[in-house]
Amino acid sequence: MKKELFAAALLLLILGFSLLNTGVIGGLCDHITGLVERSAGAAEAGDWEESQALLEEAMALWKERERYTGIVLRHTDIETLTDDFYELTEHIYTRDGPAAAAASALVREHLASIKRMEGLNLSSIF
Amino acid sequence: MGVSFVRAVLVFLLLIVSLRIMGKRQLGELEPLELVVAVLISNLASQPLQDTGTPLLYGIIPVLTLLCCQLLISGVSVKHGRFRRLVSGKPSILIDNGAVVQSEMKKCRISMDELYVELRINGVTDISTVRHAILETDGTLSVLPYAKFAPATPEQLNINAPDNGLPVTVVSEGRIMSDNLRLLGRDEKWVKNQLARRGVESFKDVYIMTVDGAGKIYFAKKERKK
Numbered sequence: 001m002k003k004e005l006f007a008a009a010l011l012l013l014i015l016g017f018s019l020l021n022t023g024v025i026g027g028l029c030d031h032i033t034g035l036v037e038r039s040a041g042a043a044e045a046g047d048w049e050e051s052q053a054l055l056e057e058a059m060a061l062w063k064e065r066e067r068y069t070g071i072v073l074r075h076t077d078i079e080t081l082t083d084d085f086y087e088l089t090e091h092i093y094t095r096d097g098p099a100a101a102a103a104s105a106l107v108r109e110h111l112a113s114i115k116r117m118e119g120l121n122l123s124s125i126f
Numbered sequence: 127m128g129v130s131f132v133r134a135v136l137v138f139l140l141l142i143v144s145l146r147i148m149g150k151r152q153l154g155e156l157e158p159l160e161l162v163v164a165v166l167i168s169n170l171a172s173q174p175l176q177d178t179g180t181p182l183l184y185g186i187i188p189v190l191t192l193l194c195c196q197l198l199i200s201g202v203s204v205k206h207g208r209f210r211r212l213v214s215g216k217p218s219i220l221i222d223n224g225a226v227v228q229s230e231m232k233k234c235r236i237s238m239d240e241l242y243v244e245l246r247i248n249g250v251t252d253i254s255t256v257r258h259a260i261l262e263t264d265g266t267l268s269v270l271p272y273a274k275f276a277p278a279t280p281e282q283l284n285i286n287a288p289d290n291g292l293p294v295t296v297v298s299e300g301r302i303m304s305d306n307l308r309l310l311g312r313d314e315k316w317v318k319n320q321l322a323r324r325g326v327e328s329f330k331d332v333y334i335m336t337v338d339g340a341g342k343i344y345f346a347k348k349e350r351k352k
Contacts, residue, residue, distance in 0.1 A: 004201035007194040014191055018128035072127055075179040120128045125136070 021072055022118050028065055029115040032058045033108050039092070040104040048095050055092055059085050073114065081110045127187055134170075134188035138162060138195050146215060157214050157264050159203075163196045214263040221259035224272070234261055245269060291339025300330040300348065310337055320345075 035058035042051035062069075062085065069078055084107045091100035117124050145158040156164065167189055174185035203210035218230050220241060231241065241259070244267040250256055255275035260268045280287035294306045296317055307313060317329070324345060326332060333348045 001201070003197055007197035007201070010190060011194040011198070014131055014187060014194070015128075018131045018187070021127040071181055071183055074181065074184075118128065120132060124129045125132050 019120075022120060024068070025072065025118040026115050028061070028069075029111045032061055033111045035061070036088075036104055036107050036111070040101060043092060043097065043100050043104075048092065051100075052089075052092050055085075055089060059089065073118075077110075077114055077117075081107065081114070084110055127183060130184055130187045131191050134166075134191040135195060138166065138192055141166065142213060146213075159196060159199055159213055163192050166192055217263060217268075218261040219258065220261055220267070221253070221256050224254065224257055226253075236261070241267075288340060290342060293336040293338040293342075293344065295334065295336050297329050297332040297335040299333060302329050312337070 035054050039051045039054035039058065042048075042054060062081070066078065084103065088100065088103035088107050091103050141162040142158055145161060170188045170192070171185050174180045174182045199213060203213055218234050219227055220230055220234070220236065221227065226238075226241070231238075242253070245251075245253060245256065245259065248267060248269040250269055250271065255271050256269055257272045258268075258270040260270075262268055294303075294310055296303055296307050296310070296312070302314060302317065304314075307317065317335070320335075320343060321327070321329070321332065326347060331348050333346045334344070335346075336344045
């Protein structure tokens with residue numbers, strides 16, 4: 001009986017951790033997406049300094065959580081998003097409006113994809 | 127993470143159902159539950175090992191999930207017979223009172239040739255000597271012959287066969303098994319005396335030495351290195 005209780009407790013613990021992780025990754029993606037969106041808006045309005053600051057904040061947040069994301073996300077996803085961030089930064093620095101808009105959309109799409117893959121829904125499970 | 131957890135549970139349940147539908151002949155001496163866990167765990171564990179870009183947690187979470195599911199299901203199975211029958215199935219009687227139960231053979235998808243193979247594996251060459259043949263839930267065949275064809279026991283032959291109990295290893299590959307010696311109520315001195323009688327000076331020269339309840343000793347010396 002002890003073994004079964006231990007198994008049930010461990011199963012609940014795993015489920016709890018999984019749900020918590022889904023929430024944490026979803027929240028992180030939402031937060032970063034918000035910053036990237038605001039950065040894109042500022043770039044569109046010609047406020048490149050603000051756009052740059054917001055993007056740096058988003059990147060710092062992403063980098064800050066790398067220890068955690070490195071454990072729970074596929075490394076290819078992390079590397080792809082980091083590369084996309086650098087590309088977007090480059091376009092913001094060079095003040096290339098159309099390229100920055102395209103790169104920003106790509107970053108947001110990758111963030112949405114990570115959130116989708118980590119979320120519990122039919123498409124991610126099957 | 128959550129996806130790995132849910133996927134592990136779904137695939138686990140799906141495989142159990144599939145194996146139950148496939149029948150006992152696919153199992154090969156493992157219960158459906160054991161087979162599913164054995165097959166899945168080896169695959170799941172190897173994935174993060176082969177691909178270093180996949181976090182180890184992608185292997186750990188499903189393996190632990192399967193382990194817990196297996197422990198829970200086997201625990202419930204022990205307590206509830208009906209649940210056990212649902213998960214593992216029930217034994218099928220293929221030969222009942224000497225008659226081959228054709229409907230059961232068909233249900234288990236076993237041909238006469240395969241039944242003969244299993245009977246030969248069990249040491250039976252003449253099917254008419256079999257009273258019952260039961261296909262167990264792990265896919266093995268239990269064969270029970272008619273009493274007149276069953277091997278005679280010493281009791282039936284009125285032979286006094288002493289029960290010497292389980293032989294206990296006292297020296298294994300040059301090492302003395304102190305716990306086993308204690309169980310037998312003997313000590314190292316006794317072992318040394320026994321070895322001296324057999325012309326052996328040290329435990330290190332002994333490959334195996336066992337003693338049964340009646341004090342009968344089996345002894346093998348280590349082979350000399352060539």
